[in-house]
Amino acid sequence: MDFEDVSLTALRVFRAVAEHGTFTAAAVALGYTQSAVSRQMATIERAAGTQLLQRRREGVRLTTAGRTVLRHATVVLDEIEATARELSGLPAAAGTVRLGWIPSAGAVLLPRALTELGRTDPGLNVVSREGTTPVLVRALRAGSLDLVLLGSAPPFRPPDTETPPLVVETLAERALRLAVPATHPLARGDFVDVADLRGQRWIAGPSSGEDRLMGVWPGLDERPEIAHTARDWFAKLHLVAAGLGLTTVPAALAPAAPAGVRVLPVRGGPQEQRRLLLAHLGRPTQPVTRVAAALRAAALDAT
Numbered sequence: 001m002d003f004e005d006v007s008l009t010a011l012r013v014f015r016a017v018a019e020h021g022t023f024t025a026a027a028v029a030l031g032y033t034q035s036a037v038s039r040q041m042a043t044i045e046r047a048a049g050t051q052l053l054q055r056r057r058e059g060v061r062l063t064t065a066g067r068t069v070l071r072h073a074t075v076v077l078d079e080i081e082a083t084a085r086e087l088s089g090l091p092a093a094a095g096t097v098r099l100g101w102i103p104s105a106g107a108v109l110l111p112r113a114l115t116e117l118g119r120t121d122p123g124l125n126v127v128s129r130e131g132t133t134p135v136l137v138r139a140l141r142a143g144s145l146d147l148v149l150l151g152s153a154p155p156f157r158p159p160d161t162e163t164p165p166l167v168v169e170t171l172a173e174r175a176l177r178l179a180v181p182a183t184h185p186l187a188r189g190d191f192v193d194v195a196d197l198r199g200q201r202w203i204a205g206p207s208s209g210e211d212r213l214m215g216v217w218p219g220l221d222e223r224p225e226i227a228h229t230a231r232d233w234f235a236k237l238h239l240v241a242a243g244l245g246l247t248t249v250p251a252a253l254a255p256a257a258p259a260g261v262r263v264l265p266v267r268g269g270p271q272e273q274r275r276l277l278l279a280h281l282g283r284p285t286q287p288v289t290r291v292a293a294a295l296r297a298a299a300l301d302a303t
Contacts, residue, residue, distance in 0.1 A: 003047045008080060011073040013040035014052065018070050019142035020135065021059035044069070062141075062162075074143030097291045099128040100136040100148040103233050105276060107256040109149070113291075113298035121290055133159065140166070140281055146288050149295065151250075152275040153218075159279060168279045171299035174251035176272035177263045178217065179236075181243040187262040194268035201227040201245040203236045215247040218272055237261055250274055252302060 016026035017037065027034045045052050052066035062070060101110055110128065117124055131139065136148040137159045149171075150159055159166055178197075180187045186196060197217050204215035204226050215236060216224045227245040230236045234256075236247045241260035251274070254263040266272070278295055280288060 003049075006044055006047045008077070010040045010044040010047075011077055013037055014044050015070060015073055015077065015142050015144070017041060017053065017060060018062055018066070019139045019144050021138050023060075067162075070142060078143070095123055095287050096125040096127060097147060097285075097287045098145045099126055099291060100131055100139055100145040101128060102133060102136070102149055102151045102276075103130055104151065104250040104253050105149040106130055107233070107253050109252060109276070109295070109298050109302055112301065113294040116298065117291065117294045120294075124287055124290060126291060137166070137279070140279065147278070147280050147284070147291055147295075150277040150279055152277055154273060156275060159277070164281070166279045166281055167284075168277050170275050171278050171296060172252070172276045172302070173273055175265060176218075176274050177249050177251050177254060178266050179240045179247050179249045179257060179261050179263050181240055181246075182260050182262050183243055184246075186246075187264070189264075191265045191267045194266050197246075197266070198222055199225075201225050203228045203230060203239045203245040203247040205229060205231050205233075205236060217246075217248055217266065219269060234258075248272075252276065 013026065013030065013032070013036075016030050017023060020026045020029055023034050023037045023041070026032075027037045030037070041053070048065060048069060050065045051063055052069055053060040054063055114126060114128075117126065129145075133150045133152070136145065136150060139145045140148050141160075141162060150168075152159070159168065178186075178192050180192070186192050194217070197220060199222075202216045202224050204224075206214070206229070216226070228236075228239050230239065233249070233253060237249065237253075237257055239245060240247055241258050243260075249257070249263055251263075257263050276299065278292060280292070284292065
């Protein structure tokens with residue numbers, strides 16, 4: 001089979017696998033079975049005459065050939081999408097910026113930036129989606145996103161080690177905070193001593209970043225008691241408001257905490273800093289530059 005005969009379906013499947021990092025996640029995103037994804041990947045690799053993906057325990061990684069195919073596949077799929085929009089009478093997507101963001105950026109920073117963009121650049125269309133930092137990085141490299149807001153924890157390693165390196169800047173760096181029920185004894189002061197966190201019940205969430213247990217204060221010298229597990233930040237905060245445990249929270253989310261929750265700094269032990277990063281790949285277009293400027297301004301205002 002010649003590579004010129006590769007179907008658009010195979011290209012879409014390949015891009016989805018590159019973006020989501022596993023065959024399983026790509027299948028879920030596309031609404032396919034995992035075996036269908038595997039068949040399409042076998043077809044495109046057979047046509048390429050070489051391995052496009054390295055299969056590893058933690059997921060797939062693009063080979064050099066895979067990066068070449070992904071670069072061209074993204075161009076082809078974007079052109080097909082643009083053609084479909086034009087034929088259906090929809091406006092061209094030249095002024096559209098595809099933005100990815102981590103959950104903690106969606107409560108305050110993102111609405112503030114998009115509201116301001118609506119006032120200053122009403123013709124600019126921003127399409128956004130939430131994701132974890134690893135997923136957003138893969139989507140950026142896959143060409144599915146133009147700009148991403150990422151999170152980083154000490155020791156602040158680069159978002160990935162692929163080439164070419166991402167263009168990354170720090171929008172904000174703030175200390176991690178603790179959310180406690182307003183009726184909890186720890187809520188009586190203006191801060192919490194790290195020694196008082198031993199023996200507490202925690203509300204944690206699954207993590208794919210540098211924090212092993214998102215929601216548990218890092219570095220505790222005990223095995224934490226996880227009372228409840230939730231992925232959504234606001235679900236965790238409402239569980240805190242109900243008096244069901246403690247959870248960590250990025251400082252950026254403090255203004256969005258519901259009634260019944262106090263968000264406090266923690267004293268003692270090393271400072272737990274968190275960074276909000278803005279990243280893109282290559283030379284940004286003018287629309288991407290305008291969105292990036294609005295995000296910088298919103299981050300500065302929030303700080």
